[in-house]
Amino acid sequence: xxxxxxxxxxxxxxxxxxxxxxxxxxxxxxxxxxxxxxxxxxxxxxxxxxxxxxxxxxxxxxxxxxxxxxxxxxxxxxxxxxxxxxxxxxxxxxxxxxxxxxxxxxxxxxxxxxxxxxxxxxxxxxxxxxxxxxxxxxxxxxxxxxxxxxxxxxxxxxxxxxxxxxxxxxxxxxxxxxxxxxxxxxxxxxxxxxxxxxxxxxxxxxxxxxxxxxxxxxxxxxxxxxxxxxxxxxxxxxxxxxxxxxxxxxxxxxxxxxxxxxxxxxxxxxxxxxxxxxxxxxxxxxxxxxxxxxxxxxxxxxxxxxxxxxxxxxxxxxxxxxxxxxxxxxxxxxxxxxxxxxxxxxxxxxxxxxxxxxxxxxxxxxxxxxxxxxxxxxxxxxxxxxxxxxxxxxxxxxxxxxxxxxxxxxxxxxxxxxxxxxxxxxxxxxxxxxxx
Amino acid sequence: xxxxxxxxxxxxxxxxxxxxxxxxxxxxxxxxxxxxxxxxxxxxxxxxxxxxxx
Numbered sequence: 001x002x003x004x005x006x007x008x009x010x011x012x013x014x015x016x017x018x019x020x021x022x023x024x025x026x027x028x029x030x031x032x033x034x035x036x037x038x039x040x041x042x043x044x045x046x047x048x049x050x051x052x053x054x055x056x057x058x059x060x061x062x063x064x065x066x067x068x069x070x071x072x073x074x075x076x077x078x079x080x081x082x083x084x085x086x087x088x089x090x091x092x093x094x095x096x097x098x099x100x101x102x103x104x105x106x107x108x109x110x111x112x113x114x115x116x117x118x119x120x121x122x123x124x125x126x127x128x129x130x131x132x133x134x135x136x137x138x139x140x141x142x143x144x145x146x147x148x149x150x151x152x153x154x155x156x157x158x159x160x161x162x163x164x165x166x167x168x169x170x171x172x173x174x175x176x177x178x179x180x181x182x183x184x185x186x187x188x189x190x191x192x193x194x195x196x197x198x199x200x201x202x203x204x205x206x207x208x209x210x211x212x213x214x215x216x217x218x219x220x221x222x223x224x225x226x227x228x229x230x231x232x233x234x235x236x237x238x239x240x241x242x243x244x245x246x247x248x249x250x251x252x253x254x255x256x257x258x259x260x261x262x263x264x265x266x267x268x269x270x271x272x273x274x275x276x277x278x279x280x281x282x283x284x285x286x287x288x289x290x291x292x293x294x295x296x297x298x299x300x301x302x303x304x305x306x307x308x309x310x311x312x313x314x315x316x317x318x319x320x321x322x323x324x325x326x327x328x329x330x331x332x333x334x335x336x337x338x339x340x341x342x343x344x345x346x347x348x349x350x351x352x353x354x355x356x357x358x359x360x361x362x363x364x365x366x367x368x369x370x371x372x373x374x375x376x377x378x379x380x381x382x383x384x385x386x387x388x389x390x391x392x393x394x395x396x397x398x399x400x401x402x403x404x405x406x407x408x409x410x411x412x413x414x415x416x417x418x419x420x421x422x423x424x425x426x427x428x429x430x431x432x433x434x435x436x
Numbered sequence: 437x438x439x440x441x442x443x444x445x446x447x448x449x450x451x452x453x454x455x456x457x458x459x460x461x462x463x464x465x466x467x468x469x470x471x472x473x474x475x476x477x478x479x480x481x482x483x484x485x486x487x488x489x490x
Contacts, residue, residue, distance in 0.1 A: 287478060287479075287482060289475070290474075290475035290476075290478040290479055291479065293475055294475060294476065294479055297472075321465065321468060324453070324456070324457060324461070324465065325465070325468055325469070325472050327456060328449050328452045328453060328456070328469075328472070329472075329476070333476055333479060333480070335490050336479055336480070336482075336484065337479050338490035339484050339488045339489065339490050340479065340482050340484060340488075341490075342488060342489070342490070343482075343484065343488065
């Protein structure tokens with residue numbers, strides 16, 4: 001059995017059936033880490049002794065048919081901004097190199113209650129912004145994995161763990177999801193609690209999840225959700241699903257190859273029975289970069305103003321610029337941007353009067369070469385709107401790196417989004433994996 | 437070519453930057469300050485009523 005390739009759903013099922021030992025599973029993943037981590041560098045901290053001790057305890061419980069929850073014995077990577085009790089949490093900066101939280105973030109608590117084995121902490125960019133960490137793309141280590149959830153996406157893409165937790169303020173889940181050939185979701189902000197995570201911009205920070213199948217995301221979201229997910233018919237009838245392909249802006253920003261793959265997918269989805277049409281965006285859409293950047297700058301300045309002065313050498317140049325620009329924005333302008341955001345959300349949500357799910361590229365193209373983490377342009381409009389958004393691997397580009405497709409639904413409609421994503425995942429049939 | 441309101445706003449932002457971070461840093465930030473001025477001008481120009489709460 002190739003344990004590193006197991007999805008969450010398969011691994012959890014085998015553990016429950018007694019066909020897979022949590023200890024054997026984590027040891028196989030540690031062997032995978034030993035083999036490829038020097039090239040990918042997705043992890044900041046793995047406390048192997050503590051993880052193995054916990055796996056042994058879970059194995060004893062599983063033998064007695066005592067299961068903590070749906071994730072019993074499943075290893076999960078956690079972005080290094082979520083507090084983990086007694087486990088170092090660095091936020092990707094030397095300023096917090098020795099910081100060991102005394103409590104778990106809300107998400108970590110929920111993972112543990114569901115039986116997850118916290119495998120370790122995944123690399124984030126410096127303080128969750130654009131200055132890159134050491135992580136490389138498992139499909140080609142000359143390329144970026146994207147960010148800021150760099151390690152979380154790369155660890156899942158590289159088969160070092162089946163699922164992981166990330167976060168998104170602008171494009172930090174969907175973009176690395178697309179670049180690393182994995183499935184990702186950024187749920188509606190109120191769906192999953194960010195408490196106990198280091199912030200970038202409170203009104204925009206969202207928890208995210210990475211996996212290698214939509215079914216895995218479904219299980220994870222059920223475990224992390226603050227409120228019960230509204231049920232949707234399983235295996236929905238494609239003919240009832242209205243898909244809107246957003247060509248304005250999104251396809252204009254994509255490269256030729258990505259545009260071609262999205263057009264091709266539109267054809268395949270129509271042939272599979274989905275109702276597929278083009279979407280026109282409201283006029284206020286053009287204002288989204290100004291609203292978003294005003295909010296991010298102001299809120300980041302509020303978070304970092306004092307820390308930047310106290311520990312300026314811990315900051316990357318991009319975050320330093322962001323914070324200092326934010327310090328120049330007055331309160332009334334910030335509040336005006338928040339009020340306009342409400343207009344934006346009200347106008348954008350009307351798109352769902354005509355469509356169930358909107359389809360856009362997951363990124364403008366494959367992951368760029370070098371260290372810069374790529375362009376979050378495909379995610380920014382949806383993060384500002386606070387609409388739940390998923391990415392699925394779509395195809396390989398001619399350079400061998402993955403391309404992604406992005407799906408978006410109305411707020412708090414994650415159940416519908418997941419069911420539609422399962423249908424689209426089947427149509428795409430992506431099976432490629434990185435050759436590490 | 438930027439509008440007079442953008443130019444004025446960029447000058448005001450530069451003045452604030454000099455006050456907070458010194459002339460050298462403010463000058464380094466000048467291209468970002470111009471972009472910030474354009475975005476704040478767009479925010480200011482959008483018509484919004486008193487009933488719209490943040």
